[in-house]
Amino acid sequence: MFIVASLLTSFLLSLLFTPIAKNIALRFMILDVSNTNLKTHKINTPYLGGLSIFVSVLIASTFIIFLYKIMIPFVVYGLLTSCFIIIALGFTDDIYKLRPLTKISFQIIAASLAWTAGIRITLTGLEQLDIILTITWIVSLSNAFNLIDIMDGLASGVAAISSFFLSLICLELGDIMNGLLLLSIAGACFGFLKFNFNPAQIFMGDTGSLFLGFLIACSTTQMFQYKEYSLEVLPVIILGIPIFETIFISLLRIKSGIPPWKGTKDHFALRLVKLGFSVKSTVILTYLFCVFLGSISLIFFYSRSPILYCFFLITVILTLIGWILSKVDITDTQHS
Template identity: 30%
Template sequence: MNYLMYLLIPLVLSALLTPILKVVATRLEIYAVENERTVHCGKIARIGGVAIYVSFIICMAVFMKTDMTINGILLGGTIMFLGGLIDDMVDLKPRNKLLFEIAAAIMLMVVGKVSLDVIRLPFGIQIDMGLISVLVTLIWIIGITNAVNLIDGLDGLAGGISTIILIIIACLSVVDNRWDIHTMALILAGATLGFLIYNWHPASIFMGDCGALFLGFIISAISLLGFKSSTIMTLALPILILAVPIIDTLGAILRRKLSGHKFSEADKKHVHHLLMQRFGQRNTVIILYIVTALFGLTAYIYIVNKTAGFIVLFIIAFIVEVFIETSGMISKKFHPLISIWNLCKKKITQVKQKKCQKEKKEGIE
């Protein structure tokens, strides 16, 4: 029953720390700023990520035996947490925030010796990354870190999705007997759950960048460690499990690129904003929880049966693509599948009309 201990102890610690942080944030006036993008009202503390970080660090010290890899994760995570905390207090420029992300990633790679050296594909294909492994690893870490940060737009969204992702990783790591990944993922999931008690809509505290960036960084590091086995495709399962934040991030990049805006310029066209217009905040969060869980289930199905996994993935991917096109998430002009469908309907209609005209002509004759 150790897995319950790994989950419950950080949960209790985080749940006890979070109310204290609300008092501290109130006295220091560290609030989430209201603007045209935000959906909250009033002064809400935004350093809840401190509870997640402290609970995680304490439980890691108690339950995990340290080695260079763990040290690299903890040191890199601490750099990322501090960068986010500073941003929560003084609003760092995007460039300065990126410097913290790069420093954290380098710490993970240098101290922890974590890198993506080989990419494994279906049919036994392997790609040796060679010298560009450092660049690919850096892009993965920074990309996932920011992906989690970008979905932190609704009460309980980033924390809940991160928790689901971590529990899925913990379950899948058992397949490869990676009990270190299993323990680490459960500890962070527990710490996040304790915070979510206060972050569920209507939230009384936000995790802030210190929490979102820290969660994203640790998840990116764990995903690199947990899926290097030759029995499964490198990065395929992490991408699948992290599909919701990855799709949202890629959509934001394409959308802002096509509209001529900088990536750092925020907007209200994220997937959660679009869903919220139709379903409301709480229902939107639940929907995205379910979608994340479905992608995670697909990952597990793929391990058990690759053919079934691909079929389920195709169905989910098709539904997601239709939503992206109909919602205008990337652009109102971006609708390849719908265009193909409309073209097919037009062709079918034309064929029917010709057939009908032919039958009428033959009838007259």
């Protein structure tokens, strides 16, 4: 009942707030304008979808906390403050287009605040190294979701599916609060998909993609402390798509002599379109692979099999996919 209530509440709230966000964006002309060679959409589309996701997650989580009388740990207040920083950063970037160094700097500040509040990866036992690992995980995943937000419904769908599988593992491990947050993310993103799936009526913008990546990263830090059966690799497997995209794009850009943070059309989704897949089929194919990653993770988790075997299998599969896609010529790749 807890799972259904969390998913349904955030889902309905997202259905309510997204049209409101769309109307506000249209009224104040907060649009993603198709005016550069990096833009792959042809119609100016409203932003602010990220704000509707954030508000839905916040209200849904608060409602479920009071409904089920869940104890609120101090760490949640620090997390909320960090999320406000990320939301402000993403919103500002959507309007004014900040420089990469500025964005990274504020993400590091938010991640450092989260660490101070108690959101920590304690993988090595060495505090200095664990601080670096925590900040790297949070900042990298925030930008990873930002990278895959290049096609209608892609980032929101991947966030919804991966968050759902991650929430099941959190709840099974007794991590109720993070399980609740991930369920709220899943429900809000599923609701947002009604308006974001191709052809999209509204985009989440950096406000949404950075927020989703940041909150998912923070909500999964506790998983790294479970070393039995190598459970610490579970979030890496389930979040394999945004992580793969980050590594894939970075390697291709470095190979081409381009800084990893410089925008290009090297994205795996655009390469699939170039191979002949439609936008919808590309996004659905990505969803199915995301479900595959989540399902195989659950199978290994509940069977208590060494998860490292699963990790190595997925790594081989993604490496092969990356090698094949790297051969695709992405010149003049477009999608509507």
